[in-house]
Amino acid sequence: MNQEIKLRNVKVNDAFWSEKQRLITDVVIPYQEAILNDEIENVEKSHAFANFRIAAGLEEGEFYGMVFQDSDVAKWLEGVAYSLVVKPDGELEKRADAVIDVIEKAQQPDGYLNTYFTLKEPEHRWQNLHECHELYCAGHMMEAAAAYYEATGKDKLLRVMERMADHIAGQFGPDKKSGIPGHQEIELGLMKLYHATGNEKYSDLAQYFIDERGKNPDYFREETEKRGWTHFGLDPSDTKYNQSFAPVREQKTAEGHSVRAVYMYTAMADIAGKTGEPELLQACETLWDNMTQKRMYVTGGIGSTVDGEAFSIDYDLPNDTVYAETCAAIGLVFFARKMLDIHPSGKYADVMERALYNGVLSGMQLDGKRFFYVNPLEVEPEISGKLHGYKHVLPERPGWYSCACCPPNVVRLLMSLGKYAWSSSEDTIYSHLYLGGSASFTQAVIDVESSYPWEGRVSYTVKPVREEQHFVLAVRIPSYAKECRILLNGEEWRNTVTEDGYVYLPRSWQTGDKVEVTFSMPVRKIYCNTAVRENEGCVALMRGPFVYCFEGVDNGGRLQELRIPENAEFTHSVMDTEPLKGMTAVEFDGIRVHSREELYSEEKPAQEKVRMKAIPYFAWGNRGKNQMKVWMLEK
């Protein structure tokens, strides 16, 4: 079991990622704060800070918002915590402290914390786990508390959430009444409390919720009947939706609401990593394999259908009616990261990278101001967002304020990226993501210069804590990197051992030792399993970690008429105009077929040679509304 790195031990100085982090510190977090404070006009009213002030008795008024409105504050605080590590900001920290003071005052004498129930329905506490997100909100606030503690050393929120956790433990458990959350998240929060405090009471409670889930598939139906009222009118008999259809250890396929699913799998992996329980680990591996080998888009997106924002069935991966929520791809990164801690394997790191560079990043406009919920692999502006079945698939990112859940999720992932880039065990330091900057471990400080993701060239300069310090540097090599060269101080490092996607470099390190990793990044043609109906005869292009896509603006109309020749010769070049400046485009001589006017004809459509251009998928939709397509017919 590997150790997570503390965020303060990572400095990010990366040509690709630093810019994203700057966008978030400078644009996204302040904007979100203003929204939570109801300072932005013409956006949906939040009232989330106000709810806490009212519950704290500091202000008169009524609760306003969704039953899970508190979670917006929690997610903002978690993002702020990571942000304070990346870019210290005394004013921001003061404001966050003030928010935490209010939260503490809103906590009830018995430890209970939830402004909706405190202000609106105190008599209904803990009666509607199915719909009412009390545990969900608590989980997010626990994550925020652990993050804020790690970032600032301040434990006020941590103590608040420990009291809340104690309160929850007084309600639910083996010797209390049984309960499971309608939307998994409390398990993640409790595990974060455990990791922050070392108190196994919290990991035990997390495991209780995991173990209890699906033991009684009728749980939510019985809860609904007993209670006699509903909040949303959610169907309690849809047990797949919230993964309560079977005990988690018996679940073999990724089912239901995809965000709920990956949050749960992440907690399962976290617990399995702690306990070493083979059955739970096996369930994680089975679900991982089903999800990533039968139900995942090439972009790392998951969730094939808008109906329940859910997984559907094996190999059902429609490109234009897809869901692939940004939050779900983020949850997949969480899950992958936890699996990596148990077993550093390229199969987890490759998927983590795939989701991060494609299905997660596509969620955010390049200017940081707009966000996608749904990340399609094909859009047609006359259809997507307009026609029945396609209304959820928007051809442009809407203003980020209208989707409250994805932006803060992008924030917390990208601002804590260091944790995904590194981990360590007693004798090994793992580099998972080639993140430029530096990272400090007990054995050494390692400086990284990275040309990734645009080029396969990374160097690690090692400063061991003492000369001749022995440890293993394990560097992930992507499965696509066929010929990888490792240099030590300019000389080829021979006899390296590559196992399961990582090259292991043992050495007694000298100050200034420099490891250079280089691999070529040809454009790759990716074929899809022929069990998938939608991608038959097609290829998707990838280069490095990036999936590429074709947009109308680069290729004229009717992208469906374009063909990638079997023997296409790809060239790639760095684009020099905004907003895609600095990104690598792929170009080649392709084919356009076009028919005459008739709808149906015996005449084969004519062909012409055309220059085709593809751009990284995550950057699509930044140049106005136009057609987009990832999978293209090969000819």
Added chain:
Amino acid sequence: MNQEIKLRNVKVNDAFWSEKQRLITDVVIPYQEAILNDEIENVEKSHAFANFRIAAGLEEGEFYGMVFQDSDVAKWLEGVAYSLVVKPDGELEKRADAVIDVIEKAQQPDGYLNTYFTLKEPEHRWQNLHECHELYCAGHMMEAAAAYYEATGKDKLLRVMERMADHIAGQFGPDKKSGIPGHQEIELGLMKLYHATGNEKYSDLAQYFIDERGKNPDYFREETEKRGWTHFGLDPSDTKYNQSFAPVREQKTAEGHSVRAVYMYTAMADIAGKTGEPELLQACETLWDNMTQKRMYVTGGIGSTVDGEAFSIDYDLPNDTVYAETCAAIGLVFFARKMLDIHPSGKYADVMERALYNGVLSGMQLDGKRFFYVNPLEVEPEISGKLHGYKHVLPERPGWYSCACCPPNVVRLLMSLGKYAWSSSEDTIYSHLYLGGSASFTQAVIDVESSYPWEGRVSYTVKPVREEQHFVLAVRIPSYAKECRILLNGEEWRNTVTEDGYVYLPRSWQTGDKVEVTFSMPVRKIYCNTAVRENEGCVALMRGPFVYCFEGVDNGGRLQELRIPENAEFTHSVMDTEPLKGMTAVEFDGIRVHSREELYSEEKPAQEKVRMKAIPYFAWGNRGKNQMKVWMLEK
């Protein structure tokens, strides 16, 4: 303007169609009668005959059923009328007469006829044209009345419906209150009354409803507001749904509910044929061209979306989420037939044939006992009928009793097929469909022996009313028939004139003159316009009028893995096992590609040669639940 042939002047003796007609007379009509009489157990209660008996004061009870329940009786009677011509049946006629007696008694003193409003809401008559189908039911009963009069010479129902028409004319018109039907059909019924009686009062009223439509696009909204109650809660602001968004002469694209649309277009063509009004005819042509050149499936199916059972936009023709209701394809046949009367052109006849042999016939199980509403061009049993977006696309025909509208529509079309096969003008007899049997005209009786649709071989033996009777025999030649031979009494008929899809054969005819028309029927590869995203890189196979499809049962699983080679050599042979016995299958050496286990791989899927087999599309779904696909990738 050509004359419609009276059904009693056509005798059908056709290897293909007679069997279908026998199915209908022997299976479908009696079954439907039993249902309307509530004699069948385990099907949805009809009560349709009972509603009339109660309204007639012959029985105690309450109305039961939909607001348009009366139309089931009307459609049954219309089918019975045609059936009595094809296969006289004294007992059936007696029972139909008895039903008509009841209908007459159910008519109110002021001519009003509608059991729902008479029994349930007499105070609400004519207040909710938007939802309540009063005019729709009247239209169907007028069609039944005209058909029964034509078939039997009995005019009791005709008189009933003339009184109803007079009643309607007393309600709506230029100098009365304005009104348009929510579901077009009254226009067709009134035109049938006009054709049966010659009374222009009815064609004038039909034209009134056509002219009035869309003049005030707010009509239904205003009606709804004024009335202050709703029946279904249908949205009156959706003016595309019922084609009230613009005056009909200004409509350029086929919009909204596809059955409503083609019923309206049929009435427009009928009226334009009568009045010769260029603007109305132009509108018909514009709508025809838009619909058949941009919004029609290769099967003649129309309606791309389940949302409103409607047209969507140009070139949006998804194969697996399609609607393509059987009734809509039938309505397309109606429209084509009326256009042919105005201008005999292959463009109408080809589409009429396309819809008839494919999108209409596919609606009925080969045993006549089950029916499709929705006629997909691709099904995958694990998805179709199950997953969100595909729930309306059933992989097998449900028991016909559960869909009350399509079976009687198939009945009335197929039992009156003679009217679609023939027409005449003063000096020309038109053969549109190669229907085997005979047809009597003022100039001659013509016997037809037809190998169509399986082979392109038809002979016409002419018995002129007197020797040397001069007239033109005009025989439609399908646009796909590239080399057509015409023999007269065994000798090549040279210098024939083929114009607009018809070969014109002028002659002073002798008794026994025999015209033989032969053309080859190679398997044709059909390409789709490249504006259609769904069929890119694909071909559909046709032979004669039939579209072919591939079913899992003939080709193993995963039809999407199959490819039709560019140079495929097709063979065709007659199948000899039920239920497809006697049909021509197409076989060839094709290609199957199949990937390894990975979801995504850089390895191109392997290929193998496989024997592929296609069957006529209309016969799909008769051998159990399996995959089906019309459009196949070409390689």
